[in-house]
Amino acid sequence: MTTTKTDSTNDSCPAQALLKMLSGKWKPQLFKLATISPLRFNTLLRQLEGSNKQSLSVALKELEEAGILQKNVIRLRPLHIEYHLTEKGRALTPIFLSLENLV
Amino acid sequence: MTTTKTDSTNDSCPAQALLKMLSGKWKPQLFKLATISPLRFNTLLRQLEGSNKQSLSVALKELEEAGILQKNVIRLRPLHIEYHLTEKGRALTPIFLSLENLV
DNA sequence: GGTGGTAGTCATCTTTTTTTGACTTATTGA
DNA sequence: TCAATAAGTCAAAAAAAGATGACTACCACC
Numbered sequence: 001m002t003t004t005k006t007d008s009t010n011d012s013c014p015a016q017a018l019l020k021m022l023s024g025k026w027k028p029q030l031f032k033l034a035t036i037s038p039l040r041f042n043t044l045l046r047q048l049e050g051s052n053k054q055s056l057s058v059a060l061k062e063l064e065e066a067g068i069l070q071k072n073v074i075r076l077r078p079l080h081i082e083y084h085l086t087e088k089g090r091a092l093t094p095i096f097l098s099l100e101n102l103v
Numbered sequence: 104m105t106t107t108k109t110d111s112t113n114d115s116c117p118a119q120a121l122l123k124m125l126s127g128k129w130k131p132q133l134f135k136l137a138t139i140s141p142l143r144f145n146t147l148l149r150q151l152e153g154s155n156k157q158s159l160s161v162a163l164k165e166l167e168e169a170g171i172l173q174k175n176v177i178r179l180r181p182l183h184i185e186y187h188l189t190e191k192g193r194a195l196t197p198i199f200l201s202l203e204n205l206v
Numbered sequence: 207g208g209t210g211g212t213a214g215t216c217a218t219c220t221t222t223t224t225t226t227g228a229c230t231t232a233t234t235g236a
Numbered sequence: 237t238c239a240a241t242a243a244g245t246c247a248a249a250a251a252a253a254g255a256t257g258a259c260t261a262c263c264a265c266c
Contacts, residue, residue: 015202015203018205019122019202023119023122023123024254029116041213053215054215054254054256077264078263088205095198099121102191102195128223129224143243145244157227157244160244161224180233180235181232181240181243182241182242184242184244
């Protein structure tokens with residue numbers, strides 16, 4: 001069984017999944033904020049007007065699954081969680097900036 | 104009427120619209136194919152398995168409106184139309200490739 | 207044992223995107 | 237003028253993404 005099925009959706013375009021993931025609602029903002037400082041859930045919820053728990057939760061989880069953000073639990077009084085850029089996330093930063101410059 | 108409304112969706116993230124546009128279904132493939140040779144409608148329809156007229160039509164139109172592709176009418180026997188990269192589209196190419204290398 | 211803060215989940219509803227299939231326009235060669 | 241090919245459009249349905257509001261878990265302090 002060699003390659004019989006032509007999966008034109010993904011085969012030909014490795015960037016597709018990454019692009020789609022990056023472009024989901026709130027994701028570009030989250031990524032950009034993360035290049036500045038680690039993210040915290042309720043802070044984001046207040047910061048990003050019009051956002052909501054569910055969407056942020058999903059967005060953060062997907063950025064995490066894509067290996068762009070990493071979750072850190074911080075044992076403080078009311079228990080904090082911080083999301084910060086991974087190495088892959090940092091590698092993405094200059095690409096993101098050149099995209100912005102193109103606009 | 105100065106800026107009263109805080110449009111946090113776009114203000115803070117110039118790349119967002121471009122990312123969203125680029126990530127629509129079929130768009131990354133169309134872009135990538137266009138970096139190789141000009142695109143033709145029915146050829147794409149056969150080439151991209153699972154695609155359909157409507158989606159390709161919309162995708163091509165949006166890539167055109169975004170200034171990435173340009174439409175050329177070629178007066179041949181059954182009338183051909185070619186979509187080719189604009190300068191902006193060519194500027195995007197290296198960014199696209201670095202995205203692919205990141206995956 | 208009740209209150210308050212952080213960080214969520216869950217079911218449901220709404221909105222946006224994508225697909226389907228029938229129909230349209232333009233040109234040309236027989 | 238009829239058939240064939242290229243390049244679409246349009247209305248409707250289906251699927252995916254996003255929003256809403258209620259609820260949960262964990263800890264600490266009073």
